[in-house]
Amino acid sequence: MTKTFLARLAAVAAFVLAFGLGSAPQLAGAQTQTPAAPQAAASAAAAPAPVAVPEKPATPAAAPSAAAKVDNPYGIGALWSQSDAVAKAVLAILAIMSMGSWYVIVTKLLEQMRMGRQARAVDSEFWNAGTVQAGTARLAEGSPFRFIADAGMQATQKHDGLRGKVDFADFVDLCIHRATERVQRRLGNGMSLLATVGSTAPFVGLFGTVWGIYHALTAIGVAGQASIDKVAGPVGEALIMTAIGLAVAVPAVLGYNWLLRRNIAVMDDVREFSGELHSVILAGSASA
Numbered sequence: 001m002t003k004t005f006l007a008r009l010a011a012v013a014a015f016v017l018a019f020g021l022g023s024a025p026q027l028a029g030a031q032t033q034t035p036a037a038p039q040a041a042a043s044a045a046a047a048p049a050p051v052a053v054p055e056k057p058a059t060p061a062a063a064p065s066a067a068a069k070v071d072n073p074y075g076i077g078a079l080w081s082q083s084d085a086v087a088k089a090v091l092a093i094l095a096i097m098s099m100g101s102w103y104v105i106v107t108k109l110l111e112q113m114r115m116g117r118q119a120r121a122v123d124s125e126f127w128n129a130g131t132v133q134a135g136t137a138r139l140a141e142g143s144p145f146r147f148i149a150d151a152g153m154q155a156t157q158k159h160d161g162l163r164g165k166v167d168f169a170d171f172v173d174l175c176i177h178r179a180t181e182r183v184q185r186r187l188g189n190g191m192s193l194l195a196t197v198g199s200t201a202p203f204v205g206l207f208g209t210v211w212g213i214y215h216a217l218t219a220i221g222v223a224g225q226a227s228i229d230k231v232a233g234p235v236g237e238a239l240i241m242t243a244i245g246l247a248v249a250v251p252a253v254l255g256y257n258w259l260l261r262r263n264i265a266v267m268d269d270v271r272e273f274s275g276e277l278h279s280v281i282l283a284g285s286a287s288a
Contacts (some may be wrong), residue, residue, distance in 0.1 A: 086211055087208060087211060087212070087237060087241070090204060090205075090207060090208040090211070090241060091208070091241075091244070093204055094201065094204055094205065094208075094244050094245060094248050097197045097200075097201055097204070097248050097252075098197075098201075098247070098248045098251075100193055100197065101193065101194055101197045101198075101248070101251060101252040101255065102251070104190035104191075104193050104194055104255070105194070105251070105255040105259065107190070108187075108190055108191075108259050109259065109262075111187070112187075112259070112262050112263070112266055115144060115187075115266050115269075115270075116266065116269075118139075118140060118143045118144070118145055119145070119266070119269040119270075119273075121139070121140070122139070122145050122273060125138040125139065126138060126139060126145070126149070127276075131284075132149065132152070132153060132277070132280060132281060132284065133153065135149065136149040136150060136153065144183040144186075144187075144270060145270070145273055147179055147182075147183065148176060148179045148180060148183065148270070148273065148274055148277065149277060150179075151175050151176055151178070151179035152172060152175065152176050152179075152277050152278065152281050153281075154175065155171055155172045155174075155175035155176070155281075156172065156281060158175075159171050159172075168282075169282055172278060172281055172282065173278055176274050176277060176278050177274070179274075180270060180271060180274045183267075183270055184263075184267055184270070187263050187266065187267065188263065191256060191259065191260065191263075194252045194253075194255055194256035194259070195252075195256055197248060197249065197252035198249050198250075198252035198253035198256055199249075200249075201245050201246075201248040201249035201252065202245045202246060202249045203245075204245055204248075205241050205242050205243075205244055205245015205246065205248070205249075206241075206242065206245065207241075208237075208238070208241025208242070208244075208245070209238040209239070209241045209242045209245075210238075211238075211241075212235065212236075212237035212238025212239075212241060213235070213238050215237070216235050216238070
């Protein structure tokens with residue numbers, strides 16, 4: 001029994017020894033790893049907390065400079081550079097019509113103002129003279145009043161021959177009336193141009209509009225689709241032509257009506273002078 005007990009005891013000891021040797025490395029690893037966790041925690045606790053760096057506000061994209069000029073692909077400059085010969089001819093015609101109408105407006109206004117000053121000078125220089133000849137010499141060269149006075153004086157000198165068979169009063173009246181009509185025709189020079197520009201400029205611009213729409217339809221047909229980039233240019237060209245035609249016609253019409261009313265006022269002074277001159281000449285001839 002003693003041997004049996006010793007054998008059992010040896011078996012139990014061998015089992016315990018084998019179990020102890022197998023679990024020893026695991027316990028050593030556990031003991032090795034277990035202190036690492038506190039060290040890591042301690043290191044994490046000892047490490048300074050990361051400082052939050054404030055984010056810089058996003059810099060807005062640089063706004064385009066207000067002074068920067070943006071080229072307009074549908075402006076008048078683009079219209080002239082991209083248009084064909086017909087559109088350029090229409091623009092040139094409208095430009096010539098506009099310059100001609102403004103030239104007439106400015107020159108006729110200056111002429112009317114000059115005649116107004118000359119009409120006021122007649123009262124102080126002509127009618128205060130002793131004779132018609134002396135009064136005529138006082139008037140300015142190129143003045144319509146002097147032209148009429150010269151015509152009246154020449155009528156008294158040319159009343160001979162076949163002209164002498166006409167009544168003297170009628171002959172003087174005829175010469176003065178003829179001179180007055182010439183002054184009126186000269187004063188009306190250029191008015192027909194304003195009337196022509198005012199009545200035809202919208203139709204010239206309309207022709208440019210029709211031509212631009214034709215190009216728009218052609219671009220749509222070639223491209224096969226009515227996209228905005230295909231029709232914007234020709235349609236813009238058409239609208240610009242219409243606007244230019246109206247911009248040329250409106251000042252011409254307004255200028256024509258304004259100058260025509262001023263011409264009537266100026267010619268009233270001229271006709272008044274002509275009537276008084278006729279009476280003075282007849283009175284002087286009768287007294288002579």
